[in-house]
Amino acid sequence: MNFIGSIINTEFFIAAVRLSVPIILAAVAATICEKAGIINIAMEGMMLIGAFFAAWGAWLTGNPWIGLMFGIFAGTAMGLFHGWATIDLHMNHVVSGAVINILGFGITRYLMVLVFGHPGNSEQIPLSLAAFRFKIPLLNKIPFIGDILFNQTPIVYLTIVLLFVIQWVLKRSAFGLHLHAAGEHPEVLATLGISVKKIRYIAVGFSGTLCGIAGAFLSIENGLSFSEGMTSGRGFIALGANTAGGWSIIGSVIASLFFGAVDALALRIQVLNIFDIYSELFLIFPYVAALIAVGGLVFKSNPPKALGEDYQSE
Amino acid sequence: MKKVLFIFLALAVVCGGLFASGSQEKADSKPIIGMATDTNGLGDGSFNDGVYSGLKRAEDEGLIEIRLIEPTSMTDYVPNLSGLSEDGAGLIFATGFLFYDAVLEVSEHYPETVFAGIDLSFDPSTMPSNVIGITWKEQEASYLAGVVAGLMTDKYSNLSDKLNDKNVIGAVLGMDIPPVERYIVGFTQGAKSVNPDIEVLSVVTGTFTDQAKGKEAAIALSEQGADIVIQLAGLTGIGVFNAAQEKGFAAMGCDIDQSFLAKANTITSARKGISEATYLTIKNYLSGDLKSGSNSEFGLAEGAINLAPFNDFEDIIPLEVREAVEKAKAGILDGSINVYSTRAELGM
Numbered sequence: 003m004n005f006i007g008s009i010i011n012t013e014f015f016i017a018a019v020r021l022s023v024p025i026i027l028a029a030v031a032a033t034i035c036e037k038a039g040i041i042n043i044a045m046e047g048m049m050l051i052g053a054f055f056a057a058w059g060a061w062l063t064g065n066p067w068i069g070l071m072f073g074i075f076a077g078t079a080m081g082l083f084h085g086w087a088t089i090d091l092h093m094n095h096v097v098s099g100a101v102i103n104i105l106g107f108g109i110t111r112y113l114m115v116l117v118f119g120h121p122g123n124s125e126q127i128p129l130s131l132a133a134f135r136f137k138i139p140l141l142n143k144i145p146f147i148g149d150i151l152f153n154q155t156p157i158v159y160l161t162i163v164l165l166f167v168i169q170w171v172l173k174r175s176a177f178g179l180h181l182h183a184a185g186e187h188p189e190v191l192a193t194l195g196i197s198v199k200k201i202r203y204i205a206v207g208f209s210g211t212l213c214g215i216a217g218a219f220l221s222i223e224n225g226l227s228f229s230e231g232m233t234s235g236r237g238f239i240a241l242g243a244n245t246a247g248g249w250s251i252i253g254s255v256i257a258s259l260f261f262g263a264v265d266a267l268a269l270r271i272q273v274l275n276i277f278d279i280y281s282e283l284f285l286i287f288p289y290v291a292a293l294i295a296v297g298g299l300v301f302k303s304n305p306p307k308a309l310g311e312d313y314q315s316e
Numbered sequence: 317m318k319k320v321l322f323i324f325l326a327l328a329v330v331c332g333g334l335f336a337s338g339s340q341e342k343a344d345s346k347p348i349i350g351m352a353t354d355t356n357g358l359g360d361g362s363f364n365d366g367v368y369s370g371l372k373r374a375e376d377e378g379l380i381e382i383r384l385i386e387p388t389s390m391t392d393y394v395p396n397l398s399g400l401s402e403d404g405a406g407l408i409f410a411t412g413f414l415f416y417d418a419v420l421e422v423s424e425h426y427p428e429t430v431f432a433g434i435d436l437s438f439d440p441s442t443m444p445s446n447v448i449g450i451t452w453k454e455q456e457a458s459y460l461a462g463v464v465a466g467l468m469t470d471k472y473s474n475l476s477d478k479l480n481d482k483n484v485i486g487a488v489l490g491m492d493i494p495p496v497e498r499y500i501v502g503f504t505q506g507a508k509s510v511n512p513d514i515e516v517l518s519v520v521t522g523t524f525t526d527q528a529k530g531k532e533a534a535i536a537l538s539e540q541g542a543d544i545v546i547q548l549a550g551l552t553g554i555g556v557f558n559a560a561q562e563k564g565f566a567a568m569g570c571d572i573d574q575s576f577l578a579k580a581n582t583i584t585s586a587r588k589g590i591s592e593a594t595y596l597t598i599k600n601y602l603s604g605d606l607k608s609g610s611n612s613e614f615g616l617a618e619g620a621i622n623l624a625p626f627n628d629f630e631d632i633i634p635l636e637v638r639e640a641v642e643k644a645k646a647g648i649l650d651g652s653i654n655v656y657s658t659r660a661e662l663g664m
Contacts, residue, residue: 273536
């Protein structure tokens with residue numbers, strides 16, 4: 003009992019949120035993109051590029067907000083690139099995604115040498131977004147939840163706000179309906195005179211935006227510098243979260259929180275040395291969790307019907 | 317495959333010949349020392365820069381002429397090493413453990429050239445006579461860091477607001493590979509040598525690139541009372557310094573003086589003198605003392621392992637701690653302290 007008390011405390015949940023935020027953003031990015039019919043496995047590459055540009059912008063200007071803008075811009079550009087490849091060039095979605103993932107590693111390394119003169123770790127940024135941590139009055143007085151959710155850093159708040167907005171747009175707005183239609187029955191959408199191409203471009207571009215924010219979180223809010231490969235597979239975990247969440251925003255968020263919590267838990271169990279087992283076993287915790295979740299134990303999977311199908315308008 | 321290799325070598329010979337004829341025109345006849353970086357190239361702030369600065373030191377002293385090559389991919393390793401040999405380099409540094417196969421392959425064709433593999437250790441019974449493996453005794457550096465941590469966390473914890481009264485320190489590890497194991501074993505042994513009751517907690521993150529995970533690991537350690545956390549995790553370890561700044565505990569670095577990552581929180585770093593080891597190898601080569609065909613380990617005795625300066629903690633670290641470090645150094649040098657290199661030896 004003593005062990006449980008020293009593991010599952012407020013600090014644990016705060017850590018779980020910190021570890022979940024980039025996964026949530028990337029998982030929601032995948033959900034939105036795939037709802038519109040475009041398969042997106044490129045979150046890893048988009049996040050990495052977003053992380054680099056955010057660090058670069060923040061280092062260049064000394065202002066992390068401009069860094070965030072850089073990250074968003076770079077992420078969006080990568081999203082639109084994926085859109086261009088899959089929508090206009092009719093490339094296989096998975097192939098394009100794989101290309102972006104590989105490109106993400108290569109291009110950030112190249113830019114590291116170009117901008118900072120060496121690979122590895124970038125110069126530290128003078129000011130990080132974590133310096134703008136603030137409490138939300140009243141709400142932060144709520145016991146337990148207040149400490150976890152309402153004494154946070156900017157991108158965490160931004161994520162919470164975005165989730166509500168996205169959920170509202172998808173469920174309540176005309177645009178949300180069109181987005182669903184683009185992924186389920188694009189030909190129906192076309193007969194209504196709405197451009198499938200436009201809807202899909204917006205979705206895939208916005209998924210890039212979210213990945214850019216996720217990358218910025220890693221490099222300029224949670225950290226102080228960009229380092230090569232710093233996304234460390236979070237984009238792929240997010241892919242799993244989207245699938246396990248059954249292509250719904252709420253499902254994706256819950257699955258991402260679950261993965262973040264498993265990660266935080268694995269670290270704490272290892273520190274306390276409760277079980278006398280090999281440390282390697284702890285390392286596979288998140289992946290085993292992802293495997294079980296994707297195996298369909300959590301949510302019923304129902305991918306959009308036209309997912310990955312090329313749409314050619316006449 | 318043989319045919320390809322043949323054409324390859326033929327090309328290398330031709331190219332090498334061209335280079336060689338060019339260099340013959342030079343009047344001075346300083347020995348040529350070659351260096352092939354790994355694909356990271358110079359400016360990585362680690363191995364490649366360390367080896368190069370050792371070479372540079374020898375060149376500045378007028379001892380040698382440097383011939384540098386920076387491969388862009390692993391497939392360049394063999395032709396580049398061959399090219400350097402053809403170029404007349406008597407000693408060639410191959411930087412990084414990915415050179416293992418290339419060194420073995422090329423050394424066969426150029427028996428006159430000595431190939432020094434940085435961070436490479438070869439099987440002594442089968443290794444070619446013109447190859448030398450260079451590794452470090454990381455455990456000696458971390459032993460010294462452990463001595464400092466062991467004393468500071470308990471006896472002198474009132475000297476800094478970064479330290480608490482709990483007798484606990486921590487370590488964040490990357491992948492659990494031999495150099496990392498040597499670091500953690502030495503650190504634990506050093507800490508326990510001055511503070512037998514100390515608790516040394518550690519987390520294996522399994523990655524060398526994940527800052528965020530390194531940060532969470534360090535925070536988890538500090539929650540359990542660790543006030544000094546050493547990073548042994550490459551880029552993952554950068555997160556340890558971020559966490560130390562954010563949560564206000566103390567950190568230690570490894571390989572190089574890492575205090576620039578968190579000035580006010582870094583007590584010291586376990587330094588691995590890559591540049592010193594390179595310089596020493598060159599000196600030995602020039603004087604004919606180089607024992608090729610074997611592995612050489614660089615440690616405190618060779619002056620290639622040390623503790624980085626205390627920097628911001630210079631005024632905080634008391635005399636007793638400094639004396640304990642000196643005593644540990646003396647003990648390692650005269651053999652009265654045997655620093656272990658594996659967990660099994662230490663009984664972890």
